[in-house]
Amino acid sequence: MHRKAPLKIIGSNAERTRLHNRKVVLGHLRSHGKLGRAELARLTGLSTQAMSNIIAELEGEALILAGERQTKGRGLPAVQYTLNPAGAVALGVEVRPNAILCALVNFLGDTLYTKRIHIKSSEPAVVLPAVKAACDEALSSIGKNAPPVLGAGIVMPGPFGRVGLTGAGKAELVGWDDKDPQALFEDVLQVPVRVENDATAAAIAEQTTGSATELQSFCFVYFGTGLGLGVISNGEILRGAFGNAGELGHVVVERGGRLCSCGNRGCLETYTSRMAASEFLQKRGKSAENQKDLSDLLAANDPDLEEWISEAADPLAQAIGTLENLFDPEAVILGGAMPPELLERLIEKLDLIDATVSVRADRTLPRVVRGASGWMTAALGAAALIIHDTYIPSISKVA
Amino acid sequence: MHRKAPLKIIGSNAERTRLHNRKVVLGHLRSHGKLGRAELARLTGLSTQAMSNIIAELEGEALILAGERQTKGRGLPAVQYTLNPAGAVALGVEVRPNAILCALVNFLGDTLYTKRIHIKSSEPAVVLPAVKAACDEALSSIGKNAPPVLGAGIVMPGPFGRVGLTGAGKAELVGWDDKDPQALFEDVLQVPVRVENDATAAAIAEQTTGSATELQSFCFVYFGTGLGLGVISNGEILRGAFGNAGELGHVVVERGGRLCSCGNRGCLETYTSRMAASEFLQKRGKSAENQKDLSDLLAANDPDLEEWISEAADPLAQAIGTLENLFDPEAVILGGAMPPELLERLIEKLDLIDATVSVRADRTLPRVVRGASGWMTAALGAAALIIHDTYIPSISKVA
DNA sequence: GATTTAATTCAATTAAGTTGAATATTCAAG
DNA sequence: CTTGAATATTCAACTTAATTGAATTAAATC
Known part of the structure; x- marks a missing residue:
């Protein structure tokens, strides 16, 4: 490390x-x-x-x-x-404990190819060759005269190696503790590699091809396993000192509230996250392990799910108020691995705080909008990061 | 506007x-x-x-x-x-509803001159000539062969003109609504002008001459009238889309908590701020209108003030946890218009959340440290901003 | 049809970098 | 005490990528 x-x-x-x-x-x-x-x-x-x-x-x-x-x-x-859409391509990979999601996008960030691969172990010795194989297949899918590959974006559950240990106990991949993933992937893939967290990658995807193409400053609330946050402020990615910025899931919204796996009480994640929904529904004897289950329940107007949504909206609204006051974004976007209809319902239910710096006379956008969602969001975002890097100089902006 | x-x-x-x-x-x-x-x-x-x-x-x-x-x-x-300390100077001005604070610093950001001037009105027609006169006096104080003036930093209670109206009702200066302060001051002073909020200016002062000279990422909690926040992330100032980022005072720390002047309940400012301390002490029949009063009470080990500190520490600790999780700073610094000893006491009393991304094995600094404080903090910070601009390119950083 | 406007290119110039050789000063080894 | 290696600095020539001003082309307006 x-x-x-x-x-x-x-x-x-x-x-x-x-x-x-x-x-x-x-x-x-x-x-x-x-x-x-x-x-x-x-x-x-x-x-x-x-x-x-x-x-x-x-x-x-x-x-x-x-x-x-x-x-x-x-x-x-x-x-x-x-x-030129066909001028170049970029790879995006999301590594999870039991699967690899691989995506290929064109120079505009449009999806050319996606694939999910099951892996038995998340150790580097297993992951690296699997990623290599997946990327090779992705590239061969677009035929012989392939355009140049700008690089590969990798999303891994952090915090790991480069960024060190942290307190908010997250699902870490085994075997990566003392490794430098960027160097390892660059070595295997032979293209420039960038490693980012899921929420940031998803935020960049949103800016490249989603609902934030016009925005320079926004917060992307990412529903993954927990709850992440990607922040783009005046076109720059906010990473923090150790690359761990945006740990929204463990922001306390209720003093002395629900016990969280991190040891604290009242973390937003315990109220508003896929996990929170699963647990809530499980207590009502319903299973909602994945997006499909949630989608089905929502389509069936399940009252328990509706109840959860109502219950989850309040803490989320409060957290959004905090984001608005701290980051002053043009909008807050909700996305990630949640059914889009569910996100819509959640947004409808939000009773936003009516006095934050985001309550402005000159607003054109709603304060909260729905962004890209689905299982591939992070992998596509990882690829979008690479595209993003070729567009965005780390330089001279003038107001 | x-x-x-x-x-x-x-x-x-x-x-x-x-x-x-x-x-x-x-x-x-x-x-x-x-x-x-x-x-x-x-x-x-x-x-x-x-x-x-x-x-x-x-x-x-x-x-x-x-x-x-x-x-x-x-x-x-x-x-x-x-x-060369004497290579250049910069002006810093804080405009308040009833006073102008003017400072002059050298090329290292060290204070050369400070002055407080009372004003009868905060209208541009009064403020502009007064600021001009104050700056002229400041410059003449260093004698004939004055080094070049790099510019003037201006701190005004925002949000105003350029950034538009917001919800979190703040003490606005009268007569500035439809004005462009930067242009007006530049016109009067004939040097480059930058307008910033107090917390950001104070944060930059901290980085230029205070306890953050080694830091690239930190949060500066500024005790002013309310409670502000200046964020420096990887060397960049975080401003948000409309320059209103860092409205820490109105972050909700207690759902349904105390009623705030902004109309919401449970804002941090109602628990932890100079105003909150004043009100608390007033209820106990004690007056604490300014820093001196607070200083005296603290020196006298006043039990009421001690009680307030204990009460104020908890919401603050929670907010600091939020800052850590969202911004991942190297440290959180407390400063501004509060007696330094009081800040120290407050820091001692903090019971920080023990699982945020800032709880790291490799920490060298404490999570919370005391920064510069005193009445001139913001004006000195405004001047430091100008110095900062001559050091920091808006360009090419490489990790 | 003549004139104005705007986009683009051609040719010459300039600012600010790089490269490679020369020079100065110190440390270390014989 | 001399010699050679290491390091900082400068000199001179060269290169890159910009700028400037004049020339060219095509459309719109008079």
């Missing part, structure tokens, strides 16, 4: 400048859809000549496509450039 | 590259104290030649000073460079 490296602030040179500018251009193309060179030059504050060079380079690498000239009033109509 | 501008992601060029690299160099000099050219080149990933050029430029502007050559084993001993 190694301590997190202190972040190093490095200088820039011509090469890094170009890399930065490429990302800036790709980012603008992503958010605007299509743009001409001159307009890109204006947006980025670069000269048209510089833009021409960058565009030529990106087009040469097939990351962007030249479209029709588009007439907009006087003057030579601008050639419209768009991202 | 204007809506917050969407953040613009801009390209880079040679000029911006140099600006970035200068900041990188200054930042390293700040955190290391003194360094030679070659070592700076290694730290920044730049060539020694480039470093020589940058150093020459900075030395020419008297922002850094060449020291003795320092022998460290074999080879030519490196000339050690340090920041």
Whole structure:
């Protein structure tokens, strides 16, 4: 287990400048859809000549496509450039104690392939070859002339290795304690690898292809085994000092409340999570082990499930108020491994606190919206992270 | 009132590259104290030649000073460079409904001058000339050959103009509703101006000259009129979508608890804040309107104050647990307009949640530490913000 | 049809980096 | 005490990727 490296602030040179500018251009193309060179030059504050060079380079690498000239009033109509969906792909993998979920997405973050593979053990010796095989299969699924692979995003139940032990006892994978997953996966897969937690990955997926494409600041509440939180603030991922930020499940919403597995009382997770729903329904003699069960119960208007929803909404509303006051997001998004209809019902039932910094006269979005959900969310998010990295420079933003 | 501008992601060029690299160099000099050219080149990933050029430029502007050559084993001993304390100054101003606090700091963030000025009204027509006069006096206090003024940081009770109305009813200044304070102050003072909230400014002061000089991620709990929060995460200031992040005072710690002025129940501010202490003591027939009163009561071992501290510690401990789980900071710092001894007592009384992500085997710092406090904290922090901006590039960090 | 406007390219220039060789100063080994 | 290795720094030449200003093309307006 190694301590997190202190972040190093490095200088820039011509090469890094170009890399930065490429990302800036790709980012603008992503958010605007299509743009001409001159307009890109204006947006980025670069000269048209510089833009021409960058565009030529990106087009040469097939990351962007030249479209029709588009007439907009006087003057030579601008050639419209768009991202090339087939310009590159990214892998996403979620490693769980008993399964590996593998996804492949295109340069826009759209899903090309998904697969679930059962594993007998979560030890590195088992996981690494299985992930390698799954990724190879994913890549071969798109045929011979495959575009470049930008990298692989890996989601693992943290906290592990790099980030050290923590108190909020989580389901850790066995055999990874003293390992550096990033290095191991990079070694096996031979592409750049990023390891993130599920909630953050899901948040990035939401921003890449979901309901947050227009947002720069939002909180993504992720229903997984527990309850996670991915925070994007002004376009930046919030990780915290040790990569463990966003432990929403163990935020206390009721002093002296229900006993949680972490040893505390009143954790949000004990009220509002898949686990909490399962336990509640089990006491009523109903089984709801997976999303399908919950979906079915909801479709059948099961009164016990309805009761749980009502009961779960209050603590969640309180927690959302806390998120609003602390992070001042444009919206709070609920998603993850929960049936979408259930999330909708939960949102309907929310009685939000009516005086937080998010209660604004100029709101356009609802304070809480439903995001992407389903079992693949995290794996797709992991892949989206890689796409995200090629769009987002870690640089110069100006208000 | 204007809506917050969407953040613009801009390209880079040679000029911006140099600006970035200068900041990188200054930042390293700040955190290391003194360094030679070659070592700076290694730290920044730049060539020694480039470093020589940058150093020459900075030395020419008297922002850094060449020291003795320092022998460290074999080879030519490196000339050690340090920041020049007298290389530049920055102004800091806190505007309150009835007073203006003005501060001047040197290039290291050390205090050179402070002054409090009473004002009759908080309208722009009164405040702007008063601030101008105060700043002029501050600058003339350091004599004729004054070093360049990097800018002025302004702290005002938000949320105002730029960030729009919010629900958590705060003490707003009258007459500023539809104004752009940054532009107004820049116009009057003729130096670059930054407007921030008190808690963020105080957090930056803590990082510049206080107990967080080594920290990249921390939460600063600011005792002002209410209770604010400044968050620095991996060196970046967390502002939120509308600049209102960190509204800690209105985080609910007790469902259905005490009625707060914001209309909700159970806000942290109603338990743990200067106002809460005043009210508590008033009920016991004691007056504690300012820091001095509290200080005196504490010195006299006043049993009522002790009782309040015990009562206030629990909600605070819970909130700190929430901060730890959400932000994963290296430490939580308590400071602001509270007597330091009282903060110490409060910290002693804290019964922290024993399972958050901050409970780590490899901790070196306590989870909660006391930070800078006193009436000038925010104004000094405002000035520190300006210094901070000249050290911290908004760019390329590498883990 | 002539003129204006806007996008784009061409050619020259410039800023700020990199690279490799030369020089200075110190430590360590013979 | 001399010599060689290590380290810091500078000098000079080169490279990258930007900028600037003039030229070219195509559409809109007069």
